[in-house]
Amino acid sequence: MSRWDGKTKGSLAGYKIFLFFINTLGLDFAYRLLQLVTYYYYLFAKKQKSALLDFYQNILHFPVAKAKKLARQNFYIFGQTLVDRAAFLLGKTGQFTHVFENEQYLIDIRDGGKGGILLSAHLGNWETAGNLLKGRITPTINIVMLDAEVESIKQFMDTSTGGSRFKVIAIKDDLSHIIAIRNALVNNEFVAIHSDRYLDGAKFIELDFFGKKAKFPYGPFVIASKFDAPVTFVFAAKDGKYSYHLSATLPIMNKLKPEEIARLYVAELERKVKEYPEQWFNYFNFFV
Template identity: 30%
Template sequence: MSVEKEWTGRTSGTKWMHRSLIWMMHNLPYRGVYLFVCIFVIPFCMLFSHKGYIAIYHFFVMRRNENMALAFWHTYMNHCMFAGIILDRFYTYSGGKLNIEVEDWDLYHNLVDSKDGFVILSAHIGNYEVAGYTLEAESKRFNALVYSGEAETVMDNRRKMFETKNRHMIVIKKDMSHLFEMSNALANGEILSLPADRIFGSSRHYNIDFLGYKAKFPVGPFAVAAQREVAVLAINVMKTGYKKYRIHIKQLQQTEGNIKQRAENLAYQYANNLENVMNEYPTQWFNYFEFWN
């Protein structure tokens, strides 16, 4: 079964549920909402969303070599962590502020101050969406590639968050016109943010050793950076506590060779960095499908 069939890319819940959640984040005690979700909602979700639960359980058993009891506990903690991240997302939609620390801030600002565009690569770990609201750049527009089928409430609130700063969403389209927007953004010296751990549309991928097993990483994001020969940052935003996050920034190195060789080298660097972050935050892996081959 392909990734496209296993993962819809859409935040669960109806429009009224999302609006209710925003209202709760604004009017009810945050900790109370979180405890209610972990005690009552998460067990229900694990019971009836069996495919996602099994995929994460397999991650802890097969990729981290945990016994059944520990893997089950970490699977539950993973779901609670994901719930906390979703609540933090809606908390920001309601106007709340998070406490965010940034490592290697200079790597980002040095590229912002340069005349050239650059690429930011992200993954579905932690809460990368927070980066889009934190990494400000008055001199460069921040362009984020986003999935077009996301829930309406989420997309509406993302637009509200983005329009307040020099930010722009590039929506993935079936006619592939988003590729021209991406190319133009880099040509204009802007920032282009791309997810680099899931295959969208094209089936082209690299088979890379990742946590000791072969996994598929899409060619597209790395090919874009290699073709334009721009700087590349791997950025991961990891939850460290109650309303607290740490942004990890790592610059990948453009190497010698043709576009194909340089793109592949970027992919291997990216996978290695992602592996290091995952080893530090194993319960913040949120790819709820069988990621490995």
């Protein structure tokens, strides 16, 4: 089964079609169209579906019927998160609501003046969470990510929607992203990092995840351990048609080793996967 290749899937034509429908016919119509599109992927995206079914049946130990139902829901909700992403970029936010469990933790981090490191995962919809956080808690959200999206899609999204409402810190071979992270923290900004996927050839840490060995990227936990900034684990799961549930954990204020932070992170990730199994958006063999 294939590993993650660092690239966002999706065609330029698909983005154009959904942006058009969101703009002209609204979110409800886009969601209805999405049911057909995601059912097609459920039928024919065999590798991705196989990875999900394996995760649900052999890791979470769901019966076959429930695993298939969750896989179908997973494809649809993942499609919804992409539509929601476009809707936010287009400024169509009036229909959305959210609750933020432990929001005070982020307010306290902001008021501490050292910035904050937010570790998250490909569960739920972090990009929409970043748009929700911006302006409510802090004027600036930085997201550290591989700059590997197809260039034509990036250009179209930027031109059509004005681009993301937060800053992107692209991971570079020359490690210039470390300087950018430092500068953001010095300016009392939040830096968010996905910490659940690694690329072949990159340094990783092997940890127990649901009783099996899995490889996690080492870099995010090294960053979290080296800077003098609070660290919290933040997730944003879709909990209704137009609603999101955001959560943050009690910040780590003292310096810990990367391995210690990684173990705490994985324990929280397990809790979130159990709570929202249909929003596990890792479509490849996650385990060693």
